[in-house]
Amino acid sequence: MRLDNFDIRLLRVFMTIADCGGFSAAQAHLGLSQSAISNKMHDLETRMGLRLCERGRSGFRLTAEGERIYEETRILLGLIDQYEDRVGQIRHVLFGHVRIGIIDTLATNPECRLAESLRQFCHDFPQVNVSVTVIDSMDIESLLLQGRLDLGITSSEKDMPGLSYDRLFVERQCLYASPEHPVFALGKEVLDKGDVQAFAVAGRGQSHFITPLEAGFNTRAVSAHMEGTVFLLLSGEFIGYLPNHCAKVWVDQGRLRQLPAPALEYSPAFALTRPRYGIRSQAADRLSEAILASHFSHPQAADDAAN
Structure with a gap:
């Protein structure tokens, strides 16, 4: 099969569908209707002579051929990005696409200067496309290692081999509950771990073990x-941590x-996270530099990150 620009566009649609886990989930990312996405997938499968995915009432899944095409396409698009990057260097103009993953609620954090x-970055390099995905830290790290993200802002319990971490800022998290929650009926000015232990806690799940309430407590929801x-907290049934x-x-x-439980408050750190090995695009490096510069140009941010 000889590829042209039309095929490359169809392959990018296919990759987005696969990454999103189906046609419906891919609509917002592609800006296309479900019928338009279906037509493009039909065109790609016809041109390839392969059935790439099953879709219907039973849900979406890649066929065995689709999984192989997915991996080959990931390699192909990576090579295209590298080519555009090198041509841009020759022309002294930056091209390409930077994919960054972040965890949720960073937008309301005054210490985050993304x-x-x-x-x-967009002012300096208008030819570069940027995509921002909001997912859990553990998933960001996994996608960075797979080459499916270029950069991440994560909050992790421990550094993963193969990734580098540049600490950016910290975030204060405290325990919250609905005003009607029975914990407030205790009437104590200061609560300790024993007071909270009697109530159901909303935990972070298996990917997060850093909160002071993760071990030995009644974690009924995650x-x-x-x-x-x-x-979960608005339901009135749970106590849990939130950033202030x-x-x-x-x-x-x-x-x-x-x-009122100051002894149970904690401050997780957030870091710019990148693959330690492999070829990084110039665009990803420039955005990394912009992220570091915007955080460390503020004296307070630099002090917080260093502590």
Whole structure:
């Protein structure tokens, strides 16, 4: 099969569908209707003479041939990105596509200056496309190692081999619950671990073990994402950790209340995370530099990250 630009575009659609896990989930990423996506997949399968995926009432899955084409296409698109990068260096113009993964609720964190980084980067390199994906730290690290992301902002319990971590800032997290939660009926000015232990906790799940309540407590619900934790706490059934900046809107509305438990507060660190080995694009390196510069140009951020 001889490839042209039309085929490359179809292959990119296929990769997005596979990464999203189906046609419906890929609509927002592609900006296409489900019928348009279906037509493009039909065109690609016809041109290749292969059935790449099964879709229908039983759900979406790649066929054996589709899985092999997925891996080959990932390699191909990586080579195309490298080619564009090298041509850009020759022309002294940066091209390409940078894929960055971040964890949720960073937008409300005043210590996170990713918006400033992106503003400067997009101004300096208008020919580079940027995609931002919001997922859990563990998934970001996995996708970085697979070559499916270029950069990440993560908060991890320990560094993974094969990745580098540049600490950017820390975040204060406290315990919260609905004002109607029975923990407040204890009437104590300061709560300790024993007071909280009697109640159900919303934990982070298996990918997070760093909160002071992860071990030995009644963890009846889990969410690796703050948005999920908010819903659990709003139900009135659980106690759990939230970043103060994330909880503020709910506290201001009177729907959540901070527990007076200073001994159980903690401050996780956030880091710019990158693959340690392999070829990194010039575009990814320039965005990394912009992220580091925007955080360490602020004296307070530099002090926090160093501590």
